[in-house]
Every structure is written in C-alpha cells, then in structure tokens.
Amino acid sequence: MEPHINGPFTPDLAWPISKFADAVKVNGWPEKLEVGLIGSCTNSSYEDITRAASIAKQATDKGMKANAEFTITLVQNRLGIPWKETDTWTFLKT
Secondary structure: OOOOOOOOOOOOEEHHHHHHHHHHHHHHHOOOOOEEEEEEOOOOOHHHHHHHHHHHHHHHHOOOOOOOOEEEOOOOOOOOOOOOOOOOHHHHHH
C-alpha cells in the first residue's frame, strides 16, 4: 500500500504520495507543507499511531529531519491504553 496524504484543508481528501505534487499544482494549493497531523479518531487504533511513529523513527535513524511541524491528536482510547505512558508517545513528542 502506498502512503497517502489527507488534505489539504480537510481530511476528506486523500492522495497517494506519488500523486500529491500534481494535485497541488492542478488545484493551486500552497506548495510548502508547513504542518502535518498524526491523529487518532473513530475507528482508529493504537496500531495506526505506532505505524506512524515507526515511519518517523526510521527516518530519524537515517539522519533525516522534518522540514515541517507536525501535531498529534489522540481523540479516542477505546482500548484503554495509557497513550502518554508509551514509548510511542515519548518518541513522537520529541
């Protein structure tokens, strides 16, 4: 499965990463990605967040640095996992 970007401006737009640059040009959207959101909401799972953290960790392990700010939103905790006490949360907030 190819990574996707949701947005801009709404989570209802989803773009495969390979098509996002073209969508930006066609729609006249801002070319600079300034803020990203990693979020949890209805029907999401702890696994979703750990996958996002895994990708970010792989990048930092290779010396890559984010060129944009990102925020984390943990809306639902159906499984009763204490998010803020996990290694995943500790990594993502740094």
